[in-house]
Amino acid sequence: MERIRSLEVATRLGQRVRVMGWLAQMRRVGAITFVVVRDGWGTVQAVVREAPDVPLESVVEVAGTVVGEPQLELHDCTIAVIEPVTAPLPVVLSKKALALPLPALLEHAVVTNRHPTRRAVFRIAAAAMRGFRGALDREGFVEIQSPKLVGTATEGGANVFAVQYFDRTAYLAQSPQLYKQVMVGVFERVYEVGPVFRAEPHDTARHINQYTSLDVELGFIASYRDVMAVLTRVLAEMVATVGACEAELALLGVTVPAVPAAIPVVDFIEARAQIADALGEHHRGEPDLAPEGERWLGERARAEHGSDFVFVAGYPLAKRPFYTHPDPARPALSNSFDLLFRGTELVTGGQRLHRHADYLAALAARGMSPAPIAHYLEAFASGMPPHGGFAIGLERFVMQLLGLSNIRLASLFPRDLTRLAP
């Protein structure tokens, strides 16, 4: 008898089936035992006469007849142990909620990731990646893989990890920024899904030191509004793909937001004035928005436009990286944007400089030498169209979408100040 997946059991009423998985729960009631078997997809309850004498999480095989009433379960079962657990489990996985303090949950992630509530998070993360790629493949983007070892820090000095690279020092890439821009010269439209590394020594609920960056760059844009339009379509597909994970969302009690066909846009200068009017004079004239101001914008977008998303566009140039394109009409401001989701920054993007001379001027204005990035600047000296792009942090996207309390919960095996294992 061929093994079937837990998800298929409901389609086999009255039939004899075989399932395999982990012994997730056992409950004795008089002479019978209710056994819950968890496989890679879901769970199946089986009613057995002779309970297996092995601990939970042992790997088992159950054959039984599918009944639908009073509930979906297997009757007349035989159960066999494929692999018994031989040591005490480090954590309790059999409860509906994984009631563990965060450090213990992360310390034993190789086991705690088996819990249905944890597994749901990572199945949703996989769906988000699939939606991201699907949307971009359809729009003619080409996937690239760029180096993670670089000779110089991408975005300027701090917060890079140093690597002993044979007889010299390399650095872990903080982003594929320059590579994706250079590749606009090759394919016009590119994306990458890959790890990025930030040596930020911050122990907060929003920082991890390796995360998965979903990077996009496209050429021949008429304005950075073209970039925002691509981002809107990509987000819509990511949210739709996640939305199809119905069982996982139900388990986590999450409803996915609607992505409007046109996400509302507010100008940075106007937004800042409105925030100062509403929340106090100390917000006026600041070069960036405070979290409190972003939350206020998020609430207003919700109230006025019924949108969980709002673009803030036209940030001061000084607060953006050197490759950011200024707004020609307002040179102290930039053609860049943030996308806020429920009042918190989710995505950053914008138009980039595309002229070699503009790079030299921008670097000089910031006191940076062009020498370390000379290899990349060669692309801009060799003909580049107006272009722009954006980056979405996968873990941040998942955290915000699912309302997780800590970004570490959106990473299978997070890296932070104290964690290099598991």
Add this chain to the structure above:
Amino acid sequence: MERIRSLEVATRLGQRVRVMGWLAQMRRVGAITFVVVRDGWGTVQAVVREAPDVPLESVVEVAGTVVGEPQLELHDCTIAVIEPVTAPLPVVLSKKALALPLPALLEHAVVTNRHPTRRAVFRIAAAAMRGFRGALDREGFVEIQSPKLVGTATEGGANVFAVQYFDRTAYLAQSPQLYKQVMVGVFERVYEVGPVFRAEPHDTARHINQYTSLDVELGFIASYRDVMAVLTRVLAEMVATVGACEAELALLGVTVPAVPAAIPVVDFIEARAQIADALGEHHRGEPDLAPEGERWLGERARAEHGSDFVFVAGYPLAKRPFYTHPDPARPALSNSFDLLFRGTELVTGGQRLHRHADYLAALAARGMSPAPIAHYLEAFASGMPPHGGFAIGLERFVMQLLGLSNIRLASLFPRDLTRLAP
């Protein structure tokens, strides 16, 4: 008039269209100039009266009427320069072949990757990744992202890059091996596409120090033949997806191989004896196959089975990593395999140990301590099914499929002993 892609021009005979791209070639013939514009997808020839006074690779826009005879081109054109090239190009891109020595080609990769022959390689690499994921998504695999910074070397000691990780030393992951195995406990079937790092100090045509590993692992296998069956289906879809890149394959003069529904399998011990009979006694009793022996096996698979692929199964356990599962019937041999493509190793895989006690014994037998991987061994102490998997090096796959002379040509921006840029 909306811009169209070069690929769409053929569908617009008699119509007026607008294309944008890079000035790839200019050839004056009397009073007219033939201009070839390259965009992200292909090229278009335009016949212009007034040739633009800018160097090749300048970014231009051409409007013209599509004619189909004597060849597909644009007539009655206007041409405008979007961005002129202002400095001499570092390389000549306008010839049919990119006639550059490898070091120069790599040194100027930000520009040489624009050449149609280079671009074709990377479009094929993207197709291979798409085929890989597509096949696995359909078979219920879940995509994961694992840490690239680890506290200890995955596969045992040598050839790892050390990273200064705050106040301690981390290492760059040589493979996601232990993570993908652990994740079998969560999803049963997982895959990952990501960078791996090997600090091998070899300057050969087959080594780079960062490559893209296509990793797969699956649980509840009956034997490692199940792993070979999944690999066969994945390979078939990768080759099919690449095969759909008709223009790129034609440009490179490559025909993709057929992947047989059942790839022939030869037992290591038998293969070694046959090689010794055919090629000489020095092959007899060796613990691994020499490249010469692999080539001979490849030729025989071609001659006898019409197959470009052949599995060699049952390698000596001593030559495989500690997590390899022995063959219960022949304990000095393993349930592992290599897949040879045209006589060269392309994929390695096999069944893994799944019992905690077996790990402790295998580590002890190799004089390795379990302490550095204690966090991962916790998964095996907590119930794991029989499982196995494989890893395909993307760049090696592309190199062998396209017959490239050096693996560096299959990497956008390769990392080797001397290269950390571009």
